[in-house]
Amino acid sequence: MNPEHGREEDACPCHAHSHTQTKQVLHRLSRAIGHLEAVKKMVEEGRDCSEVLIQLAAVRSAITNTGRVVLQDHIQHCLLEAMETGDQKTLDDLNDAIAKFLK
Secondary structure: OOOOOOOHHHOOOOOOOOOOOHHHHHHHHHHHHHHHHHHHHHHHOOOOHHHHHHHHHHHHHHHHHHHHHHHHHHHHHHHHHHHHHOOHHHHHHHHHHHHHHOO
């Protein structure tokens, strides 16, 4: 399994290089997970719905921004390499991933 991409079958075909933002992505994800755990605790404690919604919006924003970092890293490495080698599958996979990410 490739820890940078999740499941092995989803691994980037250009895995020969290192992703420059891996530490930043992992840090952002850890913070978002901690924030989400705090929101869960707010719900368990019966906190005001307005407060919970505001915190959920903050978690969603953190996840979206993390996705942007992953996308930038992918463009700077995998996509650039795919364009140089004419790898249409990587380009198609990116289009599919962007469509799913933006839903």
